Amino acid sequence: MKKTAFTIVEMIVVLIVIGILIGLSTGGAMKILAEAKRGQAEADITALGSAVSRYERDVGSYPPETFGLYYYLEANRSGDPDTWNGPYINFDDDRTSGNDYEDPWGSNYLYSNPGINNTNFVDIWSTGGSGATIGNW
Numbered sequence: 001m002k003k004t005a006f007t008i009v010e011m012i013v014v015l016i017v018i019g020i021l022i023g024l025s026t027g028g029a030m031k032i033l034a035e036a037k038r039g040q041a042e043a044d045i046t047a048l049g050s051a052v053s054r055y056e057r058d059v060g061s062y063p064p065e066t067f068g069l070y071y072y073l074e075a076n077r078s079g080d081p082d083t084w085n086g087p088y089i090n091f092d093d094d095r096t097s098g099n100d101y102e103d104p105w106g107s108n109y110l111y112s113n114p115g116i117n118n119t120n121f122v123d124i125w126s127t128g129g130s131g132a133t134i135g136n137w
Contacts, residue, residue, distance in 0.1 A: 034129065037104035041126045041134045044091075048073075048101070048109065048124050049136050051088035058085045062113045062122050068100025069111055069124075075099070105129040 006014075051073045056062050060083065063072035074087040074096075091101055100108040103126040115123040117137035125135030 037129060038134060040104045041128065044101070044103065044109065045124050045126065045134065045136050047089055049121070052122055052124070054088045055084075055086065059083050063111075065111060065113050068098065068108065070096050070101055071099035103128075 048069060052062055052069070055073055063069060070091075073089050074091070095102050097108055100111075103109055105126070105128065107127060110123075110125050110127070112123040115121050115137070117123050117135065121136075123135060123137065125133055125137075128134050
């Protein structure tokens with residue numbers, strides 16, 4: 001009578017192959033996720049730059065660095081309600097932290113007025129998840 005059960009060696013080989021396939025697919029998925037977060041940060045920075053421009057057009061100056069961008073662009077606390085014509089941008093509530101906006105990695109977007117890299121505009125950037133700066137310059 002023949003036994004049709006798997007041997008322990010066959011089971012180990014199958015488990016190793018499954019482990020390799022999972023490792024390969026997870027690595028690819030992580031790369032895609034990192035690229036998606038970077039793309040989201042780039043889109044956010046572009047949108048924030050446009051909102052800052054609209055704010056400047058209405059108020060007459062770029063938002064100061066005193067508080068975060070959310071404070072000036074969305075929450076209507078610019079200090080000049082006669083010329084403030086916002087909100088200039090609307091991010092989901094789970095994307096705001098205090099008076100600022102969070103990047104896809106959970107850190108606040110950084111803002112410099114006047115800009116160091118953009119001498120005629122403001123700098124808006126994220127340090128990214130891996131420390132690679134993503135900015136509007």
